[in-house]
Amino acid sequence: MIKLIILLGLAAMALATTDSYGNHGRVIANTTMQLLREAYNLGEDKNVVASPLSFMILLALFNSGAHQNEITRFLGGPHFESLYKNLSLTLSKQDAETLTVANKVYVASKYNLKESFTSAVQSFSCSEVDKLDFGNADAAAATINQWINEKTRGLIKNSIKSDTLSADILTALFNVIYVKGHWEKPFHPEFTRNKDFHISKDQVVQKPTMYKQEYLSYRESPELGARLLGLRYKETSLEMVIVLPNEIDGLPSVLEKAAEKGIIDGALEKLNEFKSHVIVELPKFEVRSSLDLNKIAPKLGLPNLFREPASGLVEGGSVILSKVFQDAFIKVDEKGTTAAAATAGQAGGISLLIVTYQDFKVDHPFLYIIKFEDKILFAGTYVH
Ligand SMILES: *[C@@H]1O[C@H](CO)[C@@H](O)[C@H](O)[C@H]1NC(C)=O
Ligand SMILES: *[C@@H]1O[C@H](CO)[C@@H](O)[C@H](O)[C@H]1NC(C)=O
Numbered sequence: 001m002i003k004l005i006i007l008l009g010l011a012a013m014a015l016a017t018t019d020s021y022g023n024h025g026r027v028i029a030n031t032t033m034q035l036l037r038e039a040y041n042l043g044e045d046k047n048v049v050a051s052p053l054s055f056m057i058l059l060a061l062f063n064s065g066a067h068q069n070e071i072t073r074f075l076g077g078p079h080f081e082s083l084y085k086n087l088s089l090t091l092s093k094q095d096a097e098t099l100t101v102a103n104k105v106y107v108a109s110k111y112n113l114k115e116s117f118t119s120a121v122q123s124f125s126c127s128e129v130d131k132l133d134f135g136n137a138d139a140a141a142a143t144i145n146q147w148i149n150e151k152t153r154g155l156i157k158n159s160i161k162s163d164t165l166s167a168d169i170l171t172a173l174f175n176v177i178y179v180k181g182h183w184e185k186p187f188h189p190e191f192t193r194n195k196d197f198h199i200s201k202d203q204v205v206q207k208p209t210m211y212k213q214e215y216l217s218y219r220e221s222p223e224l225g226a227r228l229l230g231l232r233y234k235e236t237s238l239e240m241v242i243v244l245p246n247e248i249d250g251l252p253s254v255l256e257k258a259a260e261k262g263i264i265d266g267a268l269e270k271l272n273e274f275k276s277h278v279i280v281e282l283p284k285f286e287v288r289s290s291l292d293l294n295k296i297a298p299k300l301g302l303p304n305l306f307r308e309p310a311s312g313l314v315e316g317g318s319v320i321l322s323k324v325f326q327d328a329f330i331k332v333d334e335k336g337t338t339a340a341a342a343t344a345g346q347a348g349g350i351s352l353l354i355v356t357y358q359d360f361k362v363d364h365p366f367l368y369i370i371k372f373e374d375k376i377l378f379a380g381t382y383v384h
Contacts, residue, residue, distance in 0.1 A: 027076035032376045062310075134166060141161060179377060181234070183233060191210065227360065241370075289329075367380070
């Protein structure tokens with residue numbers, strides 16, 4: 001049996017729409033919340049950022065050769081499987097400075113991919129196949145890291161350690177998602193101050209916290225026990241949603257409900273139809289996660305992912321998937337970037353009106369997502 005390794009590296013930078021969720025958006029949202037819950041529960045560090053979609057795109061790519069029912073079910077069923085290719089194409093048409101999706105298949109130099117699999121890979125946009133000598137682990141790791149480094153614009157370096165590679169690896173699959181959004185209305189750095197952040201009911205730390213007042217998408221979700229705030233990026237279609245538990249220590253329960261009942265109905269759905277004047281206080285943050293999907297996948301209805309031989313990929317044998325992991329990074333700050341100052345004072349007339357402001361003070365552990373239209377690209381938790 002030949003071993004196959006899937007590696008997955010990705011990065012989201014920054015902070016950065018539609019509101020009606022199609023069935024594919026719902027499949028992705030369900031899996032996203034389930035994966036986030038597992039990553040949160042398994043992780044020693046409760047600050048987590050993940051791109052479940054990136055993992056799903058990678059599995060769709062793999063399954064175009066492997067044809068495993070378990071994966072098909074995980075991806076939402078036969079009808080949905082082809083949509084990941086379509087989504088990959090849609091995302092690849094965005095401005096690469098803002099959003100990059102890239103897939104890569106490396107094959108051990110001594111083997112050949114089946115032609116049917118090669119053409120399946122090529123039909124996924126932004127997907128390439130290259131030969132690599134995994135026996136020379138240092139050089140192989142350097143080659144892969146260089147590709148990841150390039151695709152993530154230097155945000156993820158040395159993701160792959162040479163001791164995770166060996167001569168018995170046949171193929172490595174990679175997927176990278178990179179997002180860099182710029183707030184539609186940036187935060188002013190001069191309003192950023194150290195403020196209390198309640199890690200738990202009896203533990204408080206100081207965090208540099210951004211501040212702004214704006215007319216924003218805002219709603220309460222009794223279903224989740226949380227309030228939601230939508231922060232749009234200048235790049236249309238991209239939006240960050242902060243899900244702030246009502247209780248200081250409410251995050252585990254909100255995450256559990258989101259994973260069990262979904263996060264769309266009664267929460268994300270129609271968020272943009274609920275508008276309020278909001279005073280936002282949001283900590284700046286930066287999170288890096290390395291997820292071991294070998295541990296997480298079995299909990300997501302993929303118990304055989306690393307056991308079932310796949311014969312449709314290479315000439316003259318079957319392969320077993322040996323590893324999938326994901327590196328992700330997110331940085332949230334005042335900007336986005338350059339155009340910051342320009343939009344600042346735009347709320348002109350509002351001060352003349354008598355307006356009731358919602359206070360949205362993000363001063364305890366919360367959940368966030370970044371979505372592209374109705375597809376969740378990233379989700380994470382911020383705890384400390
Ligand atoms: C593929 O994506 C495009 C653009 O998002 C969309 O218009 C089209 O309907 C999609 N095709 C399928 C089969 O879903
Ligand atoms: C998402 O999860 C919810 C809650 O488990 C379920 O009712 C719904 O059918 C799921 N949607 C899809 C498209 O899988």
